[in-house]
């Protein structure tokens with residue numbers, strides 16, 4: 457039986473273990489460096505952490521949960537859901553916690569992958585990386601940060617031992633994490649300084665809690681939950697069309713975003729500061745109901761002068777002003793272009809994935825890389841969108857892996873590798889489509905690298921990803937018979 461090693465036990469790792477098992481591939485070992493499953497949902501425990509994709513889409517299609525408390529589930533509930541799925545689907549014993557994979561090496565002779573972990577070596581026929589894209593915190597190189605005398609920490613490394621009551625808190629960054637955390641900190645802190653480098657557009661979140669009766673209806677009539685899911689997906693596809701190939705769909709979205717600012721903020725100067733000049737969707741659109749109202753509170757100040765440095769007692773801004781702070785929260789995002797980093801992956805001929813990706817990370821459908829046989833990436837390069845749900849993407853990716861495994865079995869082959877010409881052709885098609893999307897209309901975002909390359913975004917609708925990922929054809933993949 458084909459043995460499969462999976463790296464990471466977030467939604468990708470747990471979901472793939474379950475789907476592979478259900479498809480008859482039970483010899484799966486999942487490696488997770490943390491002491492529990494969850495991935496980003498295990499790490500991001502900052503106050504207010506919640507999903508901004510509706511729960512009925514942010515769940516596995518094979519494990520619908522009628523009991524979500526809210527339209528947008530909070531972090532603890534998502535974490536509990538994932539743990540419950542792992543337990544109920546019998547994959548918990550396949551997961552090796554507290555085990556980090558440092559290196560994965562292709563052994564051409566044995567046609568197997570060898571994983572070097574901090575608990576020893578492991579070998580498997582197939583390697584599946586499910587490392588996530590938003591899991592390595594980006595700590596900005598702000599001069600003097602190390603001299604700060606109080607606690608300074610990243611949102612994904614929240615210090616629950618630090619009591620923010622009555623403190624002066626400085627929050628650097630105004631992305632998705634910041635807009636969730638600041639409204640939670642404001643009521644308890646004495647003062648909050650929010651440092652904004654460039655503003656992003658937002659839409660109303662319109663969150664609500666599900667009544668017990670509604671949950672019972674979803675439980676009794678699962679078809680209703682599936683219909684709700686389908687309607688959310690259809691709306692996200694509309695958003696994807698607006699962001700990618702149908703710019704004429706954007707004006708209504710822009711009007712909604714502008715109205716949200718104007719409704720909440722009366723001060724023209726603050727309005728000006730929070731109103732982006734770039735296109736709606738160029739940066740990831742954020743969903744919120746309380747961000748702008750929080751910025752108008754008397755104990756909150758939005759600072760748009762660039763951060764010049766950190767001093768032992770606070771933050772120095774460019775005009776030389778020193779602003780006192782007791783605590784610094786870095787809501788500065790993640791290193792989003794490493795994909796499998798810091799793990800080293802060594803493919804055929806000793807070539808590393810980092811070398812293969814020296815210009816920009818690329819993979820056929822974000823899933824496979826020439827020269828790296830029997831390896832698939834979940835949520836790899838160019839599989840993110842400004843809309844949709846990563847879980848939908850992950851499920852489509854695992855479907856691809858299962859199709860590849862079936863090919864290996866069918867032909868009694870030992871090796872499957874994406875053809876270089878097929879990968880290049882896909883990449884050309886992808887870059888051509890990307891150039892027409894909103895993400896390339898001129899803004900800074902975590903989607904693009906410093907050279908303007910885009911290793912993150914999927915430039916088409918989501919059902920196209922699912923459709924294309926379902927197929928593993930001889931034109932695309934080369935099979936090699938067992939020795």
Ligand code: NAP
Nearest residue numbers: 506507508596629630631632633653654740787788789902
């Ligand atoms: P982010 O969107 O990358 O935002 C980082 C923020 O920090 C930006 O405002 C950025 O400014 C600022 N920044 C970075 N370096 C800086 C520096 N040196 N000086 C000043 N400001 C700096 O990161 P995030 O908020 O953690 O969100 C990342 C992604 O995680 C989201 O887009 C989303 O996909 C996901 N997320 C999802 C949820 C959810 O609800 N499901 C919640 C949180 C996060 P610029 O914009 O000018 O670069």
